[in-house]
Amino acid sequence: xxxxxxxxxxxxxxxxxxxxxxxxxxxxxxxxxxxxxxxxxxxxxxxxxxxxxxxxxxxxxxxxxxxxxxxxxxxxxxxxxxxxxxxxxxxxxxxxxxxxxxxxxxxxxxxxxxxxxxxxxxxxxxxxxxxxxxxxxxxxxxxxxxxxxxxxxxxxxxxxxxxxxxxxxxxxxxxxxxxxxxxxxxxxxxxxxxxxxxxxxxxxxxxxxxxxxxxxxxxxxxxxxxxxxxxxxxxxxxxxxxxxxxxxxxxxxxxxxxxxxxxxxxxxxxxxxxxxxxxxxxxxxxxxxxxxxxxxxxxxxxxxxxxxxxxxxxxxxxxxxxxxxxxxxxxxxxxxxxxxxxxxxxxxxxxxxxxxxxxxxxxxxxxxxxxxxxxxxxxxxxxxxxxxxxxxxxxxxxxxxxxxxxxxxxxxxxxxxxxxxxxxxxxxxxxxxxxxxx
Amino acid sequence: xxxxxxxxxxxxxxxxxxxxxxxxxxxxxxxxxxxxxxxxxxxxxxxxxxxxxxxxxxxxxxxxxxxxxxxxxxxxxxxxxxxxxxxxxxxxxxxxxxxxxxxxxxxxxxxxxxxxxxxxxxxxxxxxxxxxxxxxxxxxxxxxxxxxxxxxxxxxxxxxxxxxxxxx
Numbered sequence: 293x294x295x296x297x298x299x300x301x302x303x304x305x306x307x308x309x310x311x312x313x314x315x316x317x318x319x320x321x322x323x324x325x326x327x328x329x330x331x332x333x334x335x336x337x338x339x340x341x342x343x344x345x346x347x348x349x350x351x352x353x354x355x356x357x358x359x360x361x362x363x364x365x366x367x368x369x370x371x372x373x374x375x376x377x378x379x380x381x382x383x384x385x386x387x388x389x390x391x392x393x394x395x396x397x398x399x400x401x402x403x404x405x406x407x408x409x410x411x412x413x414x415x416x417x418x419x420x421x422x423x424x425x426x427x428x429x430x431x432x433x434x435x436x437x438x439x440x441x442x443x444x445x446x447x448x449x450x451x452x453x454x455x456x457x458x459x460x461x462x463x464x465x466x467x468x469x470x471x472x473x474x475x476x477x478x479x480x481x482x483x484x485x486x487x488x489x490x491x492x493x494x495x496x497x498x499x500x501x502x503x504x505x506x507x508x509x510x511x512x513x514x515x516x517x518x519x520x521x522x523x524x525x526x527x528x529x530x531x532x533x534x535x536x537x538x539x540x541x542x543x544x545x546x547x548x549x550x551x552x553x554x555x556x557x558x559x560x561x562x563x564x565x566x567x568x569x570x571x572x573x574x575x576x577x578x579x580x581x582x583x584x585x586x587x588x589x590x591x592x593x594x595x596x597x598x599x600x601x602x603x604x605x606x607x608x609x610x611x612x613x614x615x616x617x618x619x620x621x622x623x624x625x626x627x628x629x630x631x632x633x634x635x636x637x638x639x640x641x642x643x644x645x646x647x648x649x650x651x652x653x654x655x656x657x658x659x660x661x662x663x664x665x666x667x668x669x670x671x672x673x674x675x676x677x678x679x680x681x682x683x684x685x686x687x688x689x690x691x692x693x694x695x696x697x698x699x700x701x702x703x704x705x706x707x708x709x710x711x712x713x714x715x716x717x718x719x720x721x722x723x724x725x726x727x728x729x730x
Numbered sequence: 731x732x733x734x735x736x737x738x739x740x741x742x743x744x745x746x747x748x749x750x751x752x753x754x755x756x757x758x759x760x761x762x763x764x765x766x767x768x769x770x771x772x773x774x775x776x777x778x779x780x781x782x783x784x785x786x787x788x789x790x791x792x793x794x795x796x797x798x799x800x801x802x803x804x805x806x807x808x809x810x811x812x813x814x815x816x817x818x819x820x821x822x823x824x825x826x827x828x829x830x831x832x833x834x835x836x837x838x839x840x841x842x843x844x845x846x847x848x849x850x851x852x853x854x855x856x857x858x859x860x861x862x863x864x865x866x867x868x869x870x871x872x873x874x875x876x877x878x879x880x881x882x883x884x885x886x887x888x889x890x891x892x893x894x895x896x897x898x
Binding site for chain 2: 466469470471473475496498499514517518519539540542543556558561562563584586587600602606607628630631644646649651673674676677692695720721
């Protein structure tokens with residue numbers, strides 16, 4: 293039954309205007325489902341200690357993480373008819389009837405140091421074989437982190453690819469109209485929970501960019517009256533001005549080794565791309581053209597920059613050696629393409645593609661050589677600022693619903709799309725953090 | 731025929747100039763910012779035919795401080811020539827005056843690209859004003875919208891350069 297109806301549901305949902313979901317007050321939910329995703333049952337993980345249960349529901353966080361990836365289809369809570377908490381209690385025929393490939397059981401216990409400990413097991417239903425059996429500890433405030441780590445372990449065990457749930461996102465919020473707009477640069481968990489303010493200003497903030505060690509954010513602030521590039525240490529809040537030249541100081545991007553910063557400066561009269569050596573602050577000019585050249589990002593090998601230029605009339609995406617050279621155009625589909633994000637393996641480049649007044653996220657897959665294959669990942673109308681997850685399984689992007697900017701997470705194949713829950717009203721410019729070092 | 735059309739052109743030029751003219755007699759006393767230690771205040775009286783700071787609040791042309799643009803364009807439209815002309819005259823009349831040209835874009839297109847576009851618009855106005863030593867350009871891109879709807883009416887209001895006097 294479920295398998296039959298799901299494709300129909302998908303079609304219906306994919307044609308629903310996004311505003312409809314908003315008007316109904318839905319803050320969360322899959323906008324588009326994926327019928328080829330792996331079925332997995334994450335059984336609720338009850339608190340079995342003697343004190344107060346933690347506020348975070350570990351099982352439901354894992355379920356939501358796996359669903360959001362597009363790779364898994366978590367069994368909805370109401371269909372979880374049995375609630376084993378350890379492997380020995382699992383009745384495999386039940387989960388076979390429910391057509392589940394995997395089942396996860398676990399429980400939350402008190403830990404010796406006053407925190408909690410989650411013990412969980414992952415089973416392959418067909419083989420009745422235990423794939424994982426682990427315990428993770430955490431304080432009450434850290435239970436969402438514990439849940440994301442479990443989701444990462446399950447994801448990696450089954451798919452062989454590192455999970456990216458226990459990561460962070462940076463984004464900018466803004467409320468009001470000129471001249472009374474308040475801006476904030478925020479950092480939150482990858483699912484939008486636990487938002488923290490990095491900097492707040494009555495002048496625009498934009499273009500957050502993570503350092504590869506995820507300790508710092510570079511961003512553009514207008515607090516001095518003109519655009520200025522800052523780099524800020526997240527734990528201490530200490531920050532430094534990196535660029536405050538005449539004209540535009542924009543689009544910072546750390547190199548993969550963290551030693552250089554690509555940026556846009558218009559000190560010569562129009563926007564050009566430069567690379568700054570962060571130790572010496574020495575600048576190397578990369579582009580030299582009367583057009584707008586901006587939004588540089590690095591290829592994973594640190595050898596090239598991929599950037600936006602309107603040298604052919606409309607904005608398009610180009611690649612240039614990081615030391616300078618002749619740019620090569622990459623985007624030949626759509627009237628305009630801009631603000632690229634590159635997957636960790638350099639094979640996929642996502643960008644904001646414009647056709648008339650419709651802007652969608654499109655991805656150029658260069659795995660197969662030639663000029664690459666294109667796929668559209670989002671429905672429009674004003675989708676922008678794509679940012680790959682560090683494992684490239686998902687992207688974040690920003691769009692507008694009514695007057696409100698919102699963020700969506702979309703799976704890399706475009707099949708699963710979900711709005712992120714964020715406390716602040718108007719949200720834009722998501723930047724997915726690198727992995728934690730392990 | 732030729733004479734008639736010349737007269738028409740002359741008349742329209744006169745009208746355009748009249749639109750930018752100002753009434754020196756109505757000039758209120760101006761605070762030059764020279765508030766002396768003893769509390770005395772001095773006022774400058776503009777020369778005949780020249781703008782004074784008070785005109786910024788009273789002159790119909792000088793009060794126009796916003797120049798609007800077409801989508802993805804930085805070309806000055808003919809309807810803003812008069813506005814540009816009177817502000818250019820003001821800068822010539824008052825060498826001590828300074829202005830910031832704040833370039834803005836609508837929400838379509840990416841944010842950093844729109845910073846570039848806003849700067850192009852600011853530069854276009856600056857070039858038309860002709861007094862580059864007195865003007866500076868700041869681009870806010872699409873970060874300071876005055877209107878939040880996603881339609882052409884609203885986008886047209888946001889594609890603008892705002893003339894902000896930092897010294898009168």
